[in-house]
Amino acid sequence: MKVLMIEDNQSVSEMMQIFFLNEDWDVxxxxxxxxxxxxxxxxxxxxxxxxxxLNLPTMDGVTVCREMRKVSPTVPIIMLTARDSESDQVIGLELGADDYVTKPFSPLTLIARMKALHRRATLVEEQIPESEKIDNAFDIQTEHFKMNTKTREAYLDDKAIDGLTPKEFDLLYTLAKKPRQVFSREQLLELVWDYQYFGDERTVDAHIKKLRQKIEKVGPQVIQTVWGVGYKFDDSGVAE
Structure with missing residues (x-):
């Protein structure tokens, strides 16, 4: 894995270098x-x-994340922050970070998060032969909505839902493949993020908010809130 670590604390970078070398990653x-x-x-x-x-000299992490997302909506980004403020973490997620880790953190925890995110982002590409990567068959198709996990594309009434990050795509797919089933935040954390967040449900809410904004650019909202429980996908109310 080729990794770019943007970190102003040299001792943190030196600590992680040992663990990255153990994984044989190019950092x-x-x-x-x-x-x-x-x-x-x-x-x-x-x-x-x-x-x-998040807290960097010259240009802060929020600005860096925003500029990166203008160029690549899909490159996996994990935000590291010493701040314990919920608003800082949510802002980072809303700008397009796929995950965040709060300092001080266990190096093994960061490695596990990176592996889980990388696995999710590359699994489909690794399993599909080159000759089959462009495939017009949709894994999910309803009267109004369709998704193709091979091309990582989603459409609402034939209008592309653009700019989905890897986590946003996986979240939408998890909900849409079981329409009208209600998922709790805890279930979504386990299914989409592939590891336990120990009750940190703000991650789901931030991604749902960003995902809804992208869906609303092309049509009616199909991700519904079930108050006190969680979220569900339902396109049955989309007008003809």
Missing amino acids: TYAYDGKEGLDAFLDNPEQWDMITLD
């Missing part, structure tokens, strides 16, 4: 926001994973 280190963004922009398609500190 580039940047120590301020502008340096990290420049490294990313030099060749955006080369990166398999970004770890991004």
Whole structure:
């Protein structure tokens, strides 16, 4: 895995370097926001994973994340933050980060999060032969909605839902493949994020909010809130 770690605390980078070497990952280190963004922009398609500190000199992590998402809506981003503020974490997720880890953190926990995110982002590509990657068959297809996990595309009334991050796509797919089934936040954390968040349900809410905004750009809202329980996908109310 080719990783870009943007972290101004050199001791954190040095600590993680030991664990990255153990995984045999190719890691580039940047120590301020502008340096990290420049490294990313030099060749955006080369990166398999970004770890991004929120509190950076020169250019803060929020700005870096926003600029990265303008170029690549899909590169996996894990935000690292020493701040314990819910608003900081939610802002990071709403800007397009796929996950966040609060400092101080266990190196093994960060490695596990990175592996889980990378596995989700690359599983489909690894399983499909090159000759079959472009496939017009839809894994989910209703009267109004369709999704193709091979091309990572989703449509509402034949209008593309653009700019979905890997986690947003997986979240939409998890809900849509079982229409009208209500999922609790805990279930979605386990199914979509592939590991326990120990009750941190803000992650689901932030991703649902961002996903809804992208859906509403093309048509009616199909992700419904079931108050006190969780969320469900339902396109039965979409007008003809």
